[in-house]
Amino acid sequence: MQPANPTFSPLYQQIKGLLLKSLQDGEWKPGELIPSETELAARYGVSQGTVRKAIDELAAENLVDRKQGRGTFVATHNEAKSEYRFLRLAADEEPNVKPKSTYLSVDRIRASSQIAKLLDIKPSDSVFVVKRVLRFDGVPRIFDEIWLPASQYKGLTLERLQQCNSTLYGFLESSFNVRMLRATEHIKAVSAQSEQADILRVDVGTPLLLVERLSMTYADQPVELRRGWYLTDKFSYRNELY
Known part of the structure; x- marks a missing residue:
């Protein structure tokens, strides 16, 4: 041989x-x-x-x-051209309108086995769960549930998020030196459950787009898991393929 x-x-x-x-x-x-x-x-x-x-x-x-x-x-997420690099939802009539974030809660919990596997951490490890809503012209269009490994984001609080003046990725980069470099996404159509319906001000059962994103930093280390429920009646999920 x-x-x-x-x-x-x-x-x-x-x-x-x-x-x-x-x-x-x-x-x-x-x-x-x-x-x-x-x-x-x-x-x-x-x-x-x-x-x-x-x-x-x-x-x-x-x-x-x-x-x-x-x-x-x-490169930095605090650059104007990079602020919304990962955001693909755009209004059909006014595609350049940018959203405003409202952070609803930050909780520290033990990671479930599913979340731990995706984030490459132990099931006994802690994660922060961040909930927020993104509004376009004052109308709620996205409800996000975000999981962050607690060991990488020590000191994260709802108050700090509410006081930040940048995008979430810009805040995590400047406050915790964590850079989101690339992401993988899974997208599917779902029906609004009670929590999503309440936050997005729609009826239970309303069609939504569920976008699950796993974001990585250097060496493809996962540093964020996000599930976003998108209301797309007047919006489209847009992407560029090369």
Whole structure:
């Protein structure tokens, strides 16, 4: 039996991995300027072109943000263009209207076996359960139930959420240094139960869109599970496919 051939990654991929580690370790914080391509090339002993190719991939993955004439910055959810990156609900007639969040409750509980499995934690571990409603022009359109591993969000309270002036992801990034980098979603049609009907001001049995999202940070570590019930009579769930 012949030994398996070793697998070699291109040099720029190796540099990308080193840059990712620096991001993951917090060497450069969200919104901060990272060293120039020339400085990074000298640091890693490679060409500037190799560094540029690695950064190009990080930019394509929304991990860094190139700004003409200013340099490359660590991407942040507090940037206007990234604030609603994961929000796909848009009004059919006014798609640019942004929602206003109202946080209803924050409770700390033991994770169920299902939630623990999805968040890759132990069933005995604690999670925060956040409930909120999102209103468009004052009308409730989304009811969210959000599970967050308590060990990563120590000190989270309803009062802190109610006082934050950014999106939830922007708040979690700036307050707990947790960045949501990518997410997987499952979507299906459901009927409103009593809690969703009460919050969304509709009748029990009203058709809703249920969106379950698992959000990951570096190294694909799950850091948030969200179930959102969407009222779509005058709204659409929009996405771009590549």
